[in-house]
Amino acid sequence: MGKALLKRLALLLGTLLLVSALAFAAFSVIPGDPTTAVLGSEATEEQIATFRARQGLDLPVWQRYWNWLTAFVTGDFGQSYKYDMTVNQLLADKIGVTLVLAAVSFTLILLISLPLGLIAARRPGGTVDRIVTVLTQVTMSIPNFVLGIGLMYLFALVLHWFDPKYIPLRDEQGLHLAAHLRFMVFPALAIALPKSAMTVKLLRGSILGELGQDYIRTAYSKGNSRGSALRRHVLRNAMIPVVTFLAMAIGDIMAGSIVVEQVFGIPGLGRILISSIGNRDYPVVQAVVVLLAAAVVGCNFLADLLYRAMDPRIEGT
Secondary structure (H helix, E strand, O other): OHHHHHHHHHHHHHHHHHHHHHHHHHHHHOOOOHHHHHHOOOOOHHHHHHHHHHHOOOOOHHHHHHHHHHHHOOOOOOEOOOOOOEHHHHHHHHHHHHHHHHHHHHHHHHHHHHHHHHHHHHOOOOHHHHHHHHHHHHHHOOOHHHHHHHHHHHHHHHOOOOOOOOOOOEEOOEEOHHHHHHHHHHHHHHHHHHHHHHHHHHHHHHHHHHHOOHHHHHHHHOOOOHHHHHHHHHHHHHHHHHHHHHHHHHHHHHHHHHHHHHHHOOOOHHHHHHHHHHOOOHHHHHHHHHHHHHHHHHHHHHHHHHHHHHOHHHOOO
């Protein structure tokens, strides 16, 4: 286990290093000059030269990457080109907003998909199973931003269940935890519903596959009902592929937040990422890309540890 863990840690770090290198290289060669985006087209040659020297843009690409990387690993994300502040300061509040949105989305996925998957698998082919199957097929086919627009129109503009204006967790007037979470439920639903549908489909199929195994027949022969066999024997094995999928879904949740934050006007990482790409504010873009990649590979690593604990047969792989 020790060697396998070290190998996966090395793979995690290597993946992040590769992502950072590719992101840095891509932003170095795509069209558009950050000096023009920041200073404007009327800037003089002297102003441009001063800006490039101050930001290190006159250095070779490899040296700029090395300077950025060595600072990044110490927690220094660099200086924003567009704003007169460090990237750390710029992202401080926005990271928290996106993490809350991701956490609420992931919680909704669990609350929706696990009960529905179990209910559908208990009586395959029944009325409930057919209804769940139709709903999952429809939901999987709808993009996040379309769901977001539909949810905002229905629940904010028609039913008035929530104010479409973003409510911060804290401001000068104090803490607004309940109002903040109530607002976040609806953009989180736009992210969670397609992933919930996929999770239901995967869990149902995994449970039905396990129910056909010999050990389940043995459990039936000992007097266990279908529900008892599901709870005591099937779920542990059936959840292994689901855990893996849910960990991989973290990346889609983070990616989905980029679009959904635009729809609901949420000032998170997605919103600052889009605006920074337009402004050619590459230090901000690079930091956000690497942080999102770290979240994805970190969750996959934790999922790997979890399903190894759930299934000792893959302990040594």
